[in-house]
Amino acid sequence: MxxxxxxxxxxxxxxxxxxxxxxxxxxxxxxxxxxxxxxxxxxxxxxxxxxxxxxxxxxxxxxxxxxxxxxxxxxxxxxxxxxxxxxxxxxxxxxxxxxxxxxxxxxxxxxxxxxxxxxxxxxxxxxxxxxxxxxxxxxxxxxxxxxxxxxxxxxxxxxxxxxxxxxxxxxxxxxxxxxxxxxxxxxxxxxxxxxxxxxxxxxxxxxxxxxxxxxxxxxxxxxxxxxxxxxxxxxxxxxxxxxxxxxxxxxxxxxxxxxxxxDAEGGTKVAFIEVSGAQSDADAELVARAVGNSPLVKTALFGSDPNWGRIICAAGYSGAEFAAEDLKLEIGGVLVFQNGTPEPGDMDDLLGPIMRKRDIVIGIELGTGPGACRLLASDLTREYISINADYRS
Amino acid sequence: MxxxxxxxxxxxxxxxxxxxxxxxxxxxxxxxxxxxxxxxxxxxxxxxxxxxxxxxxxxxxxxxxxxxxxxxxxxxxxxxxxxxxxxxxxxxxxxxxxxxxxxxxxxxxxxxxxxxxxxxxxxxxxxxxxxxxxxxxxxxxxxxxxxxxxxxxxxxxxxxxxxxxxxxxxxxxxxxxxxxxxxxxxxxxxxxxxxxxxxxxxxxxxxxxxxxxxxxxxxxxxxxxxxxxxxxxxxxxxxxxxxxxxxxxxxxxxxxxxxxxxDAEGGTKVAFIEVSGAQSDADAELVARAVGNSPLVKTALFGSDPNWGRIICAAGYSGAEFAAEDLKLEIGGVLVFQNGTPEPGDMDDLLGPIMRKRDIVIGIELGTGPGACRLLASDLTREYISINADYRS
Missing domain, CATH: 3.60.70.12 (L-amino peptidase D-ALA esterase/amidase)
Incomplete structure (x- = not known):
């Protein structure tokens, strides 16, 4: 030390x-x-x-x-x-x-x-x-x-x-x-x-x-x-x-x-949410936080489920300014979605091994702006509920 | 019908x-x-x-x-x-x-x-x-x-x-x-x-x-x-x-x-979050949503745990404009907190029976303004996690 x-x-x-x-x-x-x-x-x-x-x-x-x-x-x-x-x-x-x-x-x-x-x-x-x-x-x-x-x-x-x-x-x-x-x-x-x-x-x-x-x-x-x-x-x-x-x-x-x-309460995963191309850092942060706080994204992480639609959905309600057709999503380096359309290929096959790892990189490009934000987020698990439903007892 | x-x-x-x-x-x-x-x-x-x-x-x-x-x-x-x-x-x-x-x-x-x-x-x-x-x-x-x-x-x-x-x-x-x-x-x-x-x-x-x-x-x-x-x-x-x-x-x-x-996924409770006295309806809504979306409030609801500090904490980070010392919290009609100080009395005893009910009214007064908002929120349970970690499989 x-x-x-x-x-x-x-x-x-x-x-x-x-x-x-x-x-x-x-x-x-x-x-x-x-x-x-x-x-x-x-x-x-x-x-x-x-x-x-x-x-x-x-x-x-x-x-x-x-x-x-x-x-x-x-x-x-x-x-x-x-x-x-x-x-x-x-x-x-x-x-x-x-x-x-x-x-x-x-x-x-x-x-x-x-x-x-x-x-x-x-x-x-x-x-x-x-x-x-x-x-x-x-x-x-x-x-x-x-x-x-x-x-x-x-x-x-x-x-x-x-x-x-x-x-x-x-x-x-x-x-x-x-x-x-x-x-x-x-x-x-x-x-x-x-x-x-x-x-x-x-x-x-x-x-x-x-x-x-x-x-x-x-x-x-x-x-x-x-x-x-x-x-x-x-x-x-x-x-x-x-x-x-x-x-x-x-x-x-x-x-x-x-x-x-x-060491997140009950956590089993660490998502590195890397947002880039935003109009501002603040917009990038809005998207990163919406994705990182979404219970649906977090439970999908817990379940190792490549349910990428939930990530896009969270970006969409984040309040950040961007054009929906500009968003590009990569998970573990695999391009999943761009131009408003899913990429061809069996995403369950491609993403399965990535989602089963502990550390998962979620890359979200919002356009060509200078704004960026990197956020670390945990998953959401049954154990989190148990810990917090019974915290004081 | x-x-x-x-x-x-x-x-x-x-x-x-x-x-x-x-x-x-x-x-x-x-x-x-x-x-x-x-x-x-x-x-x-x-x-x-x-x-x-x-x-x-x-x-x-x-x-x-x-x-x-x-x-x-x-x-x-x-x-x-x-x-x-x-x-x-x-x-x-x-x-x-x-x-x-x-x-x-x-x-x-x-x-x-x-x-x-x-x-x-x-x-x-x-x-x-x-x-x-x-x-x-x-x-x-x-x-x-x-x-x-x-x-x-x-x-x-x-x-x-x-x-x-x-x-x-x-x-x-x-x-x-x-x-x-x-x-x-x-x-x-x-x-x-x-x-x-x-x-x-x-x-x-x-x-x-x-x-x-x-x-x-x-x-x-x-x-x-x-x-x-x-x-x-x-x-x-x-x-x-x-x-x-x-x-x-x-x-x-x-x-x-x-x-x-x-019918919330895995839900067992309905919280009626009633915010009043805010400077605006928008401020009241910020507080109601922060409380209603807080995983810690939601897990306490699930555990029937009168852990009221989490409600105040959520109001405090909601972003709404209000003076901390003006906030008054009631749960099921029982005054819990005002003037920045917990009310005397054994809150676990007083609130226990209220928290064990399915419908729970959380009353939050932020001051003397005209703004108000009523939000219905579910609790957050192990079952929610199970449903959403395995949604597609």
Whole structure:
């Protein structure tokens, strides 16, 4: 693993989740770090999201994250905000970090209030758990319906030496990032100015984490927060270095995005929906999202059924501007439909083996415009229903 | 049944579907009737939809419908259009009606071409089946994944005497009418001018059939077509009569809309999502559709789980303009959330019995604006997945 220098990670079981699972995690930087965050566009932002936004707006540096699963602390009103601040106070004392340098994040059931006694009881254990090599435990502590923890690390060589990036995230349902529908935490040991770090994060999130959909639901708690603490001693000062670091950040976020869709609740497939030739990127995105969110496309993916008419149907109701006769559809590189007409040939034969794979590329050309969008989408399965019909019981 | 005067109905098994099921239907009026239609907004309109729009644009009168299930004749290009016209010629000859007075409609798999031999072979049987009392068979012949046929009839007393309306429809999946996601055929024996009949239909469809969602997919073949043949001898000439007839048409369409959601593929619940206090009807509709299409709300409905946070979350990402602190949520008349805070009380206890019912009213107040929308939505179940993963096999 490419663990950035100057960070410690920890996790404990605080009984927010059942069966003694890890559900409270923290990441602490030895020195305050430059921070940038991107948050949900949902009108009902969770208490920790509002808290983070308020804190990041101060423009100061931050020393780490306090993250719990099991409860989202969303739709919890003033009491939820007060509880959120109180958890930061408790953790700051236990971890020996100023309370206003800890960024909170929560995930889990919406609408329930924290049990503060559990938080208090968990603090000594959390403090004891902090080590440089337990990022895996922190990644496990933030899981809800995830079946695997999600980490991605990269080391990139800049002019002044190597810097390391480590990303972790959780997310398997309520996933349709208009911003970023999950929790994701990036640590980096480069020394970089705050504005460049923020610009890099926004740009990369928009082209990775924001281009996935599992169920079209944008959560109340989505947060991507990235720290850069400079512990590598390597300054990111030139355009070339910034471009290299941006590429590394993109790689980390792209890997996390893929891992989210791979681990979609009940999911068995990952569709790479690649729309091109649109009049604008926004039109391309409308088509990609309509196809990626269509329950009929998603169930056909699950059934490995080359029922391509459903893809065209979804493009047709997406609201994007294009001429129906210009649309060209390829599945796994096989041309299926163009000029308003199905291609000749036995599509079941041609597409059968492609549809039975886990990763399936759906290429949709809308015309000759410059607009494009690539979206990763999961399938929709009986298991998704089971998970979400019985989530709280 | 309130069978309108002057119509005959029929159906045969033409082998478009398997197992000898009825799959070809016709409705014929003894005299040409005033006609009005509303069609899918999907960019990929099926051949019969394009054909109907072209025919209705002539402003002439029409003598009936020719409807098949099993194949949608959508995404079939010029050959699909030619085949559609040829089926009208075949049926016109068999049913002794001018070919340009028969309105076509199709439903089933997208992308496959008609087998014209089957059409030709089915014509004598279709002609023989036509009687005044076989509307039920026609309603059965237009079913695809529907588990029940759907009819609704009303008799309304106007100044000049009684007139009768009969509606039939099919639809259980690919249902999210931006216009009308299904096939629906209305027959009426009133004498009414074409403009008034069209205005009535558009208005009623918009507030009934267009306000349901099963899976958010708007099909390529949606059609609501209504005939009024005047066979009752009753003229609809006064505003009062028009209002009475409009009310009767609304009742028929509302009943059909409910039946569609009741028969949702794999569905076990009907949610009545009633949004009020919005700044505009459009904003209210955004919220209603976000809630009604959310897979997480739908699976919670299926699980009878009072997981109300998912409803608020969906309202929050709907894109509608409103202040988060103004939202008020009631489920089955029980106040759950207001002022950004959950109501006190054990919601699982209070809402449990409500959530276990089949019909569930979800009331969402967004503020004090005049905008409102009522949407009927189904739940999302394992059975929906099974039906659609294996639809063609």
């Amino acid at each position: 490419n663990i950035p220098k100057g960070y410690r990670f920890g996790a404990v079981a605080a009984s927010f989740k059942k069966q003694g699972k890890l559900d409270l995690g923290a990441i602490v930087s030895d020195t305050p770090a430059v921070a940038a965050g991107v948050f949900t566009t949902n009108k009902f932002k969770a208490a920790p999201v509002l808290q983070c936004q308020e804190m990041l707006n101060t423009g100061r540096k931050f020393s780490g994250f306090l993250i719990n699963s099991g409860q989202a602390n969303a739709c919890t009103g003033d009491l939820g905000r007060a509880n959120c601040r109180e958890t930061l106070n408790l953790a700051a004392k236990a971890l020996d970090v100023p309370a206003d340098e800890l960024l909170p994040a929560s995930t889990g059931v919406i609408g329930a209030q924290f049990d503060m006694d559990k938080w208090e009881a968990a603090m000594p254990g959390l403090a004891q758990s902090m080590t440089v090599d337990s990022a895996e435990n922190t990644a496990k502590a933030i899981m809800t319906t995830d079946t695997v923890h999600k980490l991605a690390g990269v080391t990139v060589s800049l002019a002044g030496g190597d810097v390391r990036l480590l990303g972790m995230c959780k997310g398997a349902g309520m996933i349709s990032p208009k911003m970023a529908t999950m929790l994701s935490f990036i640590t980096c040991d480069a020394a970089i100015d705050a504005a460049a770090w923020k610009a890099m994060l926004v740009d990369c999130v928009d082209r990775t984490i924001n281009r996935v959909t599992i169920d079209g639901d944008t959560s109340t708690n989505d947060s991507v927060i990235a720290l850069a603490n400079g512990a590598s001693g390597v300054d990111v000062a030139t355009d070339e270095d910034r471009e290299l670091l941006r590429g590394a950040l993109h790689t980390v976020l792209e890997e996390l995005a893929y891992k989210i869709v791979m | 309130n069978i309108p005067k002057g119509y005959r109905f029929g159906a045969v098994a033409a082998s478009f579907k398997k197992q000898g099921k009825l799959d070809l239907g016709a409705i014929v009026s003894d005299t040409p009737a005033v006609a009005a239609g509303v069609f899918t907004t999907n960019k990929f309109k099926a051949a019969p939809v394009l054909q109907c729009q072209e025919m209705l644009n002539t402003g002439r009168k029409f003598s009936g419908f020719l409807i098949n299930s099993g194949q949608a004749n959508a995404c079939t290009g010029d050959l699909g259009r030619a085949n559609c016209r040829e089926t009208l010629n075949l049926a016109a000859k068999a049913l002794d009606v001018p070919a340009d007075e028969l309105l076509p409609a199709s439903t089933g798999v997208i992308g496959a071409q008609f087998d014209m031999d089957k059409w030709e072979a089915a014509m004598p049987g279709l002609a023989q089946s036509m009687t005044v009392d076989s509307a039920e068979n026609t309603a059965k012949a237009i079913m695809t994944t529907d588990t029940v046929h759907k009819l609704a009839g009303v008799t309304v007393s106007l100044a000049g005497g009684d007139v009768r309306l009969l509606g039939m429809c099919k639809g259980a999946g690919m249902i999210s009418p931006k216009m009308a996601t299904m096939l629906s055929f209305i027959t009426c024996d009133a004498a009414i001018d074409a403009a008034a009949w069209k205005a009535m239909l558009v208005d009623c469809v918009d507030r009934t059939i267009n306000r349901v969602t099963i899976d958010g997919d708007t099909s390529t073949n949606d059609s609501v077509i209504a005939l009024a043949n005047g066979a009752s001898g009753v003229d609809v000439a006064t505003d009062e009569d028009r209002e009475l007839l409009r009310g009767a048409l609304h009742t028929v369409l509302e009943e059909l809309a409910y039946k569609i959601v009741m």
